[in-house]
Amino acid sequence: MxxxxxxxxxxxxxxxxxxxxxxxxxxxxxxxxxxxxxxxxxxxxxxxxxxxxxxxxxxxxxxxxxxxxxxxxxxxxxxxxxxxxxxxxxxxxxxxxxxxxxxxxxxxxxxxxxxxxxxxxxxxxxxxxxxxxxxxxxxxxxxxxxxxxxxxxxxxxxxxxxxxxxxxxxxxxxxxxxxxxxxxxxxxxxxxxxxxxxxxxxxxxxxxxxxxxxxxxxxxxxxxxxxxxxxxxxxxxxxxxxxxxxxxxxxxxxNNEYYYGIGAGSHGYVPGKRTINIRPLPAYVKQAKANGRPILHEEPVGLKEQMEEEMFLGLRKASGVSLKHFKGKYSRTVNEVFKDAVPKLKERGLLTVGDDSIRLTDKGKILGNEVFQEFLLDS
CATH class of the missing domain: 3.20.20.70 (Aldolase class I)
Structure with missing residues (x-):
């Protein structure tokens, strides 16, 4: 990919x-x-x-x-x-x-x-x-x-x-x-x-x-x-x-797309996982020279994590999260996956829901972290 x-x-x-x-x-x-x-x-x-x-x-x-x-x-x-x-x-x-x-x-x-x-x-x-x-x-x-x-x-x-x-x-x-x-x-x-x-x-x-x-x-x-x-x-x-x-x-x-993360302390996102590189400079240099993979930690990204991140990251944009794009990417609607979060946040005046998007309101932009935590799914 x-x-x-x-x-x-x-x-x-x-x-x-x-x-x-x-x-x-x-x-x-x-x-x-x-x-x-x-x-x-x-x-x-x-x-x-x-x-x-x-x-x-x-x-x-x-x-x-x-x-x-x-x-x-x-x-x-x-x-x-x-x-x-x-x-x-x-x-x-x-x-x-x-x-x-x-x-x-x-x-x-x-x-x-x-x-x-x-x-x-x-x-x-x-x-x-x-x-x-x-x-x-x-x-x-x-x-x-x-x-x-x-x-x-x-x-x-x-x-x-x-x-x-x-x-x-x-x-x-x-x-x-x-x-x-x-x-x-x-x-x-x-x-x-x-x-x-x-x-x-x-x-x-x-x-x-x-x-x-x-x-x-x-x-x-x-x-x-x-x-x-x-x-x-x-x-x-x-x-x-x-x-x-x-x-x-x-x-x-x-947009929750993939990217290489290269260099000391860099974060990357490649198919199936997020990576975090070694931060201390001598350790990064030693490992990179040894095998070209100075990775400190790899975290698998499953479907649950992808959908959560789609909301956390997409809601930062003024255009918000596209309902059509979400369904096409995950074969489920936002309302099916986050059935409690959307109406709750809308009632609080933190989200607005249009024909094909969910967006933060001006109040929601100020209280963004409160909004994002509502899109954490139960394990």
């Missing part, structure tokens, strides 16, 4: 952000060289001959662009060796503002990268420092201009809200400044306090306080309204795009 997408993880960062719980390590040139060797072995194990045809490739991190120019070219070459880049509809690299010098931008363009996701977070230098970011606002302007001049115009920026000390007014200023770029895609996420992060330690000590929940909800509603006013439509709980610029790679996840 065809695997339509590939996620490739580069775990290195110049500095570790206070909120980040992704697999990441401080950049070291020697370690990055070893990692590239291991990464090659893993990719080659999945695709031992020829070039795989995929619809999307997403290179994330960490910070993929923190590596040296020669390491970046090495990475791009190994991807080009194993994937049919001209046939790939969307090829995304994550980057931090300030990492993209002219040579790196030209290199990305030359190897067929056609989308850039910039981790901006906020347009406020003081707040950037408080959350552990190393770039400044001016770097965003420099990098966006550099990308556009090189012809890389499909740019997305990430924004964060509900940060410690952030007011509704401050987040509104960030939204307004972000919209001045007129970019085709924006993602925005509220701060989640995750274990093994700087913010988690501060939270446990009582020295970190998030804004009140009412302020967080107001920030989210402000985000929805302001982007909609500019023709940037919400197509998923945290993602907004001008028509035609929705992230095809992320839609792979939300």
């Amino acid at each position: 065809t695997i339509p997408s590939a996620y490739i993880h580069i775990p290195f960062c110049q500095q570790i952000c206070h909120y980040c719980d992704f697999t990441k390590f401080f950049y070291n040139e020697r370690l990055a060289d070893e990692y590239m060797e291991a990464l090659y072995q893993e990719i080659h194990t999945y695709i031992p001959g020829g070039k795989a045809r995929v619809k999307t490739i997403f290179v994330g991190g960490g910070t993929p662009t923190v590596v040296t120019l020669s390491q970046l070219e090495r990475l791009l070459r190994m991807i080009d060796e194993h994937f049919d880049i001209p046939a790939c509809e969307e090829y995304t690299f994550e980057a931090n503002p300030g990492d993209l010098d002219l040579e790196k931008v030209k290199l990305l363009k030359a190897y067929g990268v056609n989308r850039i996701s910039l981790g901006v977070q906020v347009f406020d230098d003081d707040m950037l420092e408080k959350i552990g970011r190393v770039h400044q606002v001016k770097d965003v302007y420099t990098n966006v201009d550099r990308l556009i001049q090189a012809g890389l115009t499909n740019i997305s920026i990430d924004l964060m809200y509900a940060l410690p000390g952030q007011t509704v007014g401050a987040f509104e200023e960030t939204i307004d400044e972000a919209l001045q770029f007129g970019l085709p895609h924006y993602s925005s996420y509220s701060l989640q306090i995750e274990p093994k992060t700087v913010f988690y330690q501060r939270y446990k000590k009582g020295t970190l306080v998030k804004p009140p929940e009412d302020d967080e909800a107001e920030m989210y509603e402000l985000l929805q309204r302001k982007l909609a006013d500019q023709g940037v439509n919400q197509y998923e709980i945290s993602n907004f795009a001008k028509p035609g610029f929705e992230s095809k790679h992320n839609l792979t996840y939300w």
Whole structure:
């Protein structure tokens, strides 16, 4: 069966952000060289001959662009060796503002990268420092201009809200400044306090306080309204795009489709199972070099799990879950499988049911986790 997408993880960062719980390590040139060797072995194990045809490739991190120019070219070459880049509809690299010098931008363009996701977070230098970011606002302007001049115009920026000390007014200023770029895609996420992060330690000590929940909800509603006013439509709980610029790679996840998960700590979904790779860098490198399969855990995905995930993931989209598609895929209707959940959530005003879709209401988007847990089936 065809695997339509590939996620490739580069775990290195110049500095570790206070909120980040992704697999990441401080950049070291020697370690990055070893990692590239291991990464090659893993990719080659999945695709031992020829070039795989995929619809999307997403290179994330960490910070993929923190590596040296020669390491970046090495990475791009190994991807080009194993994937049919001209046939790939969307090829995304994550980057931090300030990492993209002219040579790196030209290199990305030359190897067929056609989308850039910039981790901006906020347009406020003081707040950037408080959350552990190393770039400044001016770097965003420099990098966006550099990308556009090189012809890389499909740019997305990430924004964060509900940060410690952030007011509704401050987040509104960030939204307004972000919209001045007129970019085709924006993602925005509220701060989640995750274990093994700087913010988690501060939270446990009582020295970190998030804004009140009412302020967080107001920030989210402000985000929805302001982007909609500019023709940037919400197509998923945290993602907004001008028509035609929705992230095809992320839609792979939300449509519950298969994808390779390559690199330290990566998650993959291939027929019959979900995989989680080894996170610690030395252990990942050792195992990948040994047999090309640095997998920590494989979890079988049966029919029950597939149907649950179809609802969890599909309801994140503004279009919701297609009733016709669900029945065609599983030979059962949503109402047959989840006969109690749908009317219960509809009565609470969290779901709306149309002729061929079930979607979250605005209230449901805010209370998404409460909705999703209702679609857990009994064993």
